[in-house]
Amino acid sequence: xxxxxxxxxxxxxxxxxxxxxxxxxxxxxxxxxxxxxxxxxxxxxxxxxxxxxxxxxxxxxxxxxxxxxxxxxxxxxxxxxxxxxxxxxxxxxxxxxxxxxxxxxxxxxxxxxxxxxxxxxxxxxxxxxxxxxxxxxxxxxxxxxxxxxxxxxxxxxxxxxxxxxxxxxxxxxxxxxxxxxxxxxxxxxxxxxxxxxxxxxxxxxxxxxxxxxxxxxxxxxxxxxxxxxxxxxxxxxxxxxxxxxxxxxxxxxxxxxxxxxxxxxxxxxxxxxxxxxxxxxxxxxxxxxxxxxxxxxxxxxxxxxxxxxxxxxxxxxxxxxxxxxxxxxxxxxxxxxxxxxxxxxxxxxxxxxxxxxxxxxxxxxxxxxxxxxxxxxxxxxxxxxxxxxxxxxxxxxxxxxxxxxxxxxxxxxxxxxxxxxxxxxxxxxxxxxxxxxxxxxxxxxxxxxxxxxxxxxxxxxxxxxxxxxxxxxxxxxxxxxxxxxxxxxxxxxxxxxxxxxxxxxxxxxxxxxxxxxxxxxxxxxxxxxxxxxxxxxxxxxxxxxxxxxxxxxxxxxxxxxxxxxxxxxxxxxxxxxxxxxxxxxxxxxxxxxxxxxxxxxxxxxxxxxxxxxxxxxxxxxxxxxxxxxxxxxxxxxxxxxxxxxxxxxxxxxxxxxxxxxxxxxxxxxxxxxxxxxxxxxxxxxxxxxxxxxxxxxxxxxxxxxxxxxxxxxxxxxxxxxxxxxxxxxxxxxxxxxxxxxxxxxxxxxxxxxxxxxxxxxxxxxxxxxxxxxxx
Numbered sequence: 219x220x221x222x223x224x225x226x227x228x229x230x231x232x233x234x235x236x237x238x239x240x241x242x243x244x245x246x247x248x249x250x251x252x253x254x255x256x257x258x259x260x261x262x263x264x265x266x267x268x269x270x271x272x273x274x275x276x277x278x279x280x281x282x283x284x285x286x287x288x289x290x291x292x293x294x295x296x297x298x299x300x301x302x303x304x305x306x307x308x309x310x311x312x313x314x315x316x317x318x319x320x321x322x323x324x325x326x327x328x329x330x331x332x333x334x335x336x337x338x339x340x341x342x343x344x345x346x347x348x349x350x351x352x353x354x355x356x357x358x359x360x361x362x363x364x365x366x367x368x369x370x371x372x373x374x375x376x377x378x379x380x381x382x383x384x385x386x387x388x389x390x391x392x393x394x395x396x397x398x399x400x401x402x403x404x405x406x407x408x409x410x411x412x413x414x415x416x417x418x419x420x421x422x423x424x425x426x427x428x429x430x431x432x433x434x435x436x437x438x439x440x441x442x443x444x445x446x447x448x449x450x451x452x453x454x455x456x457x458x459x460x461x462x463x464x465x466x467x468x469x470x471x472x473x474x475x476x477x478x479x480x481x482x483x484x485x486x487x488x489x490x491x492x493x494x495x496x497x498x499x500x501x502x503x504x505x506x507x508x509x510x511x512x513x514x515x516x517x518x519x520x521x522x523x524x525x526x527x528x529x530x531x532x533x534x535x536x537x538x539x540x541x542x543x544x545x546x547x548x549x550x551x552x553x554x555x556x557x558x559x560x561x562x563x564x565x566x567x568x569x570x571x572x573x574x575x576x577x578x579x580x581x582x583x584x585x586x587x588x589x590x591x592x593x594x595x596x597x598x599x600x601x602x603x604x605x606x607x608x609x610x611x612x613x614x615x616x617x618x619x620x621x622x623x624x625x626x627x628x629x630x631x632x633x634x635x636x637x638x639x640x641x642x643x644x645x646x647x648x649x650x651x652x653x654x655x656x657x658x659x660x661x662x663x664x665x666x667x668x669x670x671x672x673x674x675x676x677x678x679x680x681x682x683x684x685x686x687x688x689x690x691x692x693x694x695x696x697x698x699x700x701x702x703x704x705x706x707x708x709x710x711x712x713x714x715x716x717x718x719x720x721x722x723x724x725x726x727x728x729x730x731x732x733x734x735x736x737x738x739x740x741x742x743x744x745x746x747x748x749x750x751x752x753x754x755x756x757x758x759x760x761x762x763x764x765x766x767x768x769x770x771x772x773x774x775x776x777x778x779x780x781x782x783x784x785x786x787x788x789x790x791x792x793x794x795x796x797x798x799x800x801x802x803x804x805x806x807x808x809x810x811x812x813x814x815x816x817x818x819x820x821x822x823x824x825x826x827x828x829x830x831x832x833x834x835x836x837x838x839x840x841x842x843x844x845x846x847x848x849x850x851x852x853x854x855x856x857x858x859x860x861x862x863x864x865x866x867x868x869x870x871x872x873x874x875x876x877x878x879x880x881x882x883x884x885x886x887x888x889x890x891x892x893x894x895x896x897x898x899x900x901x902x903x904x905x906x907x908x909x910x911x912x913x914x915x916x917x918x919x920x921x922x923x924x925x926x927x928x929x930x931x932x933x934x935x936x937x938x939x940x941x942x943x944x945x946x947x948x949x950x951x952x953x954x955x956x957x958x959x960x961x962x963x964x965x966x967x968x969x970x971x972x973x974x975x976x977x978x979x980x981x982x983x984x985x986x987x988x989x990x991x992x993x
Contacts, residue, residue, distance in 0.1 A: 273599055273608055276350055277592055284323035284350065285595045286577040291357065291534065291568045292316065294331030299680040301330035304359070305537055305569070316340070320354065321347045324574055326566070326598055327355030329403070330679050334620040337398030341611050353602055353611035357401040359679050360440075360452070361420055362386075364393035366629040366802050367674040367681035370743075370779055371406065371432070373640040373798030375422035375823040376872075378913045378935055380435040386636050387439025389629045392450040396623035397680070398615040400605050401453040403501060405436035407488035408458055412834035413824065414468025416747030419779030419799075420677055421463065423823030424836040424869060426484055427932045430491040437495035446498070447606030449613045456492035458503030458536060460518060461485040465505055468833060470748050474505045479925070479960045481507075490527065498531040498601055502539055502564055511546045513539040514555075519563030532597045534566040535559060541570035552576060557585055565594035625685070630802060637800035637807025643818035643873040644794040644826075650771055651793050652814030652875060653731060656698035661706065661729035662690055663722045663765060664736045665758065666777050668705045675779060675799025676744025685802060689735055689775070692805025696813050704729065708761040711739045719764045726768040733812070734765060734791070735775040740799055743779025751830050752783050763787045775808060781824040783832075784866060796822070814875065819911035819937065821872035821980070825865035831858070837869040837981035838928035868982035870932070876910025876940060879903045883977060883986035890992050892954060892970070899949035900977040900986045904940035912938050916950045917981065919974040924962055930981055948977070957992060968992070 277285075293301065295311040313336075319325040320343045331337060337356050344354045362368045368386040377383070387405070394402055409429050410418030422432035433456065442451040461481060465472040476485075489500065502519065503512040512518055513535055523529045540559040541552070549555035556576040559567070567573040580586040606613050643651070653660070666672060668690035670683045694700035708722030709715050726732045736758045742749065754762070754776075763786065766772060772791040776782065779799060788794075795818070800807050810816040827835045846855035846862055857863050882901040890896040904910050916934040920927040934950045952975075954968055961967035970992050978985025 269596065269599055269603060270608070273603060276352060276599070277595055279350060280323070280595070282578040282581050282591070283574070285591050286574045287319070287322075287324040288326040288352065288595050288598045289566050289577070290325055290571065290574045291327050291329060291355070291566055292325060292571070293569055294328040294336065296332045296336045297330055298332035298336070299682070301679050304677070304679060305330055317343050320344050323348055323350060323352070325354070327357060329357035329568075330359060331356060331398075334396075334398040334615050334617040337615045338612065338617065341615055345611050352599070353607040355401060355598075355602060355605075355607070356399050356614075357403065358394060358399045359404070359677060360390050360394045360399065360402040361404050361406070361677045362675070363390045363633070363678065363801060364397060364680045365624050365685065366390070366393060366626075366633055367678055367686065368633050368636050368802075369640040369800045370419050370675040370798055371421055372419045372423060372779060372823060373800060374636060375428060375432050376642050376796070376798070376820040377636070377639040378428070378821050378937065379639060380431040382636055382639060383432050384435040384439040386632060387436040388442060389632055391440040391442060391452045393624050393629065394452050395450045395614045396616070396620050398620070399452055400607065400614060401455065401499070401601075402440055403455045403457060404440065405433055405454065405456065405492065406458065407433040407456050407492055408461075408463035409484055409488065410463035410824070411836040412463070412465070412468035413752045413781040413827065414748050414750065414830070414833050415463060415465055416470060416676075416743050416749070416780070417745055418463065418824065419675065419743040422488075424825065425823065425838070425932055426487050428823055429488040433488040433492040434495040437492050437497045441496055446604040447609070447613075453499060453601060453605060454492070454497045455499040455501050455534065456489050456497045457501035458512075459489060459500050459523070460503060460512060461507055462503040462505050468748050470746050471504045474507050476507060478964060482960050482964065493527065493529055493531075498604060499534060500529070500531065501534050501536055504536055504539055504542065506546060506548075511543055511548050513564055514543055514548060514558035514562045516562045524563065532565050532601050533563055535564050535568045535570075537568050538570045540564065540567050540572050553580065556580060560586060560594070561590065565597050625802075633801050634803035634807050634810070637803050638810045638816040640798060640800060640820050641808065641811045641818055642796040642820045642822055642871075643811075644796060644867050644871070645792070646873055647792040651773060651795075651812065653773070653812055655696060655813050658730040659702045659704070659728065660693070660697070661704045661725040661732045661770075662693060662735065663706050663708045663725060663732055664734050664761065664775075665707055665709060665711045666735035666737065666775070667707060667733070672740045672777065673799065673804040674740070674801050676740045676747070681802065687803055687805040689805045689808055692807070692809035693733070693812070695806065696809040696815070708765070709757045712755050712757060714757045714760065719761055722761060723764050723768055726765045726770045729770055732765055732770050732772045733775060734762065734772050735777065736762065737777035737782070738779060740779070749780075752780060752833065753785065753830065754782065754788060759786060759788065762791075766791060773812070781822075781826045783827050783829045785829075814908070817875045817908065817910055818872065819874060819913070821870050821913045822867060823869070825869045825981070826867035828861045828866045835865065837865065838931050839863075840926050841929050864982060868980045870913070870915050870980035871982070872913065872980075874910035874912060875906070875908040876904040876912070876942065877906030878910060878912050878940070878979065879905060880977060880979070880985040883988050885975065885988045885990050888988075888990045890952065890954070890990060892968075892993055894954070896952045896990055897949055898952065898975060898977065898990075899947055901945055902938055902940065902948050903945040904942060907942050909942060910940050912940060912979065914938055914948045915978055915980065917976040917978060918952070918957070920957065920959070920969075921972045921974060923959065923969050923971065925959060927959060930976065932981070950977070954992070
C-alpha cells in the first residue's frame with residue numbers, strides 16, 4: 219500500500235470516528251452541560267476572535283513568507299535561566315540573526331528568553347524596523363513559578379485545594395508578565411497513571427475529577443480576572459493534547475494505543491475544563507495515538523477539537539513536534555511533515571522552522587490552500603489582540619517593573635503556605651510527629667538534609683536552587699536551640715559516600731530523633747526521565763537500613779516527583795512525610811509541618827504501588843471477573859503472587875495530627891429520581907488532641923451497567939477543619955450528571971440501577987458506606 223492509499227484509509231477511518239464524535243458531541247453538550255464537576259462543557263472561544271479592521275487588513279497585506287513567519291515560534295537565542303539546557307535554540311541561532319528575522323517578518327515570537335531587556339530589544343525591532351509592525355509574542359515554560367518557585371504541580375495537586383492552585387498560578391502569571399512574558403506553556407493537564415513516566419510531576423495525578431479542577435484553577439490563575447489584556451495576565455496553554463500520559467511502559471514520547479472511550483472518559487475531560495475556563499491555546503502532544511501522531515491527527519485536532527468542541531483558539535506544536543513526524547515514520551520528509559501537521563490543525567510550529575521553510579512552497583503548489591494559511595494567521599493575530607499587544611506592544615515589557623514584582627514578600631509567603639499544604643503524611647506510628655521545638659537532639663541525615671540542591675524540582679526555567687531555602691536552614695530557624703541540630707549526608711543520591719554511613723550511624727546514636735531526608739533528585743523526574751524501577755536508590759536504602767538499626771526514632775522525608783514503591787526498612791520507620799519538591803520555600807514549609815506549626819492536610823494524588831511491576835496502577839480500575847475478596851489471597855483470583863491488586867498507599871490517603879473517625883452515613887431515601895438529586899451525609903469527628911483539616915471524599919460504584927465501571931470513582935471532596943473534640947456533619951449532593959458514563963455508542967448515558975457509595979478518607983478506606991438506587 220503506497221502513501222496515498224494509506225492516507226485514504228486513514229481518512230476514512232477518521233471520518234468514521236468523526237461521525238461518532240459528532241453524535242456524541244450533540245448529546246454531550248445537552249446531557250453534560252449541567253454537570254457541576256464539568257465533565258464535558260461548552261468550550262470558551264467557540265469561534266475565532268473577531269479582529270479589528272486594521273489588524274484584519276494586515277492579512278491581506280502580508281506576503282506568504284510573512285504569514286509563515288507569524289506561524290513560526292523559536293527558542294530565544296538570548297535565553298534566560300536554564301532555557302539553553304531545557305530547550306536549546308540551535309547551534310546556528312544568534313540574537314542578531316533573530317533580530318534579522320524579526321525585521322524581515324520571518325518570526326512571530328520567541329520563548330524562554332532572557333527577561334524584559336531582551337524582550338524590549340526584540341519588540342522595538344519589530345515595531346520600528348519590520349514592514350508591517352506586527353508585535354512579537356513572548357512565551358515561556360512557567361510551569362510552577364518564575365523565580366518564586368511553587369511546589370511542582372503534582373505536589374500542589376496533593377493539597378486537594380483548587381483555590382490554592384489558582385492563587386499560585388496567579389502569582390506565577392504576574393511574575394511572568396512582569397518579566398515581559400505574554401504566554402505560558404502551562405498547565406499540563408495530562409492524566410498520568412504510570413509512575414514510571416517522569417512527566418507526571420507536571421500534572422495533577424491519576425484522577426479525572428482532581429485533574430479537571432486543577433486545570434480549571436490554573437488556567438484562571440495564569441490569566442487573572444481582568445482579561446488577557448491586563449498587564450499582569452498571561453495566556454495559558456493546555457497541554458499535551460492528547461493522552462501523552464498514557465505512553466506505553468511509562469516511556470516518555472512513546473506510542474499510545476487506547477480506545478476512544480478511554481480518551482473521552484479519562485484523557486479529554488481536563489482539556490475541556492481548561493478550555494471552559496478560558497484557555498485560548500492548546501499544545502499538540504508528542505505521542506502517536508493508535509498509529510497517528512497527535513501532531514498530524516485530523517480527527518483529534520480538527521474533528522474533535524474544532525468541530526465537536528468548537529474550540530476557536532490557537533493550536534501550537536510541541537518542541538519540533540512536526541519535525542518528529544519523520545522519525546515516527548509518518549512523513550517522508552520535511553515538506554510532507556509540514557503539510558500533514560498544518561492540514562491536521564497545528565496552527566503554529568515550535569522550533570523546527572518547517573512552516574517558514576515549507577509553507578510558502580506548499581501554498582504556491584496548491585497543496586495547502588491559502589484559506590487555511592490565513593485561518594492560522596488569523597488565530598495568531600487574534601491571540602495577540604486578546605493579549606493587548608496591538609494596543610500596547612510593551613505592556614508587559616518594563617525592566618523597572620521586573621525588578622520590583624518578582625520574589626516579593628507576598629509571593630514567597632505564598633510559596634511557603636503552598637509547600638506546607640502539599641506535604642502528605644503517610645504514617646505516624648505512636649504519634650511521633652509533630653516534633654518538639656526544644657529539648658531534643660535532632661540528626662538531619664540523608665542526601666537532602668542540607669544544601670541548596672534538588673529543592674525547586676524539574677521543569678523550571680528561571681528559578682534556581684541557589685535562591686531556595688534548604689531543610690537544614692528551615693529546621694534551624696524553627697527550633698529553640700539550633701546547636702542541637704546535626705547534619706550528616708550519609709550517602710549520595712545514587713552512589714555511596716566514603717565514610718558516609720558510619721558518620722550517619724554515629725549521628726543517629728547521638729540523637730534523640732532522626733529526620734532522614736531521602737528520595738529522588740530533581741533530575742530523576744520530569745521530561746525524558748522515565749524510570750524502570752520506581753524505588754528509592756540502592757545507596758540510600760543502605761543508609762536507611764543502617765540508621766534504622768540504631769533504634770533511634772526516625773521520620774522519613776520523602777523527596778519525589780512521582781509515586782514510589784516503598785519497601786524494606788523504609789516501611790518500618792514510625793513516620794513518613796512525602797515532601798515532593800516544594801520550591802523556593804522548601805525547607806521552611808517542611809519545618810512548618812515537621813514541628814506542627816501547620817498540620818499535614820494533603821492527600822496522595824497518585825497511588826503508591828507495592829512494587830514497580832504494578833505500574834500502570836490507578837485506584838479506579840475495573841473489577842475483573844475474578845476479583846479477590848478482601849482478606850487472604852485466593853487461588854485463581856485477580857492478584858499478584860506477592861500481594862493484592864491494591865495500592866500500598868492509596869489515592870486520597872493522608873493523615874492529620876488529629877484522630878479522625880467517620881460514622882453515621884445517611885443516604886436519605888436511598889432513591890434518586892432520574893431527574894432529581896440525592897443528598898448524602900456523614901459525621902466526621904476529631905477525637906484527638908490537635909486540630910486537623912480532613913479531606914472528606916465521596917466515591918461511588920455503579921454495580922451493574924452496559925459498560926463495566928470502575929471499582930470506585932471520586933465524585934466530590936471537601937476539606938473540613940476540625941478542632942480537638944469537634945464533630946461535623948458533612949453533606950454532598952449527587953445529581954444524575956454525576957452518574958454519567960460513555961456508553962456503548964460513545965454517547966454519555968445514565969442507566970437505572972444500584973450504586974454503592976462511600977464517604978471515606980481515601981480510595982481504599984471503608985469510611986462509611988451504603989447504597990442507593992437510581993430510578
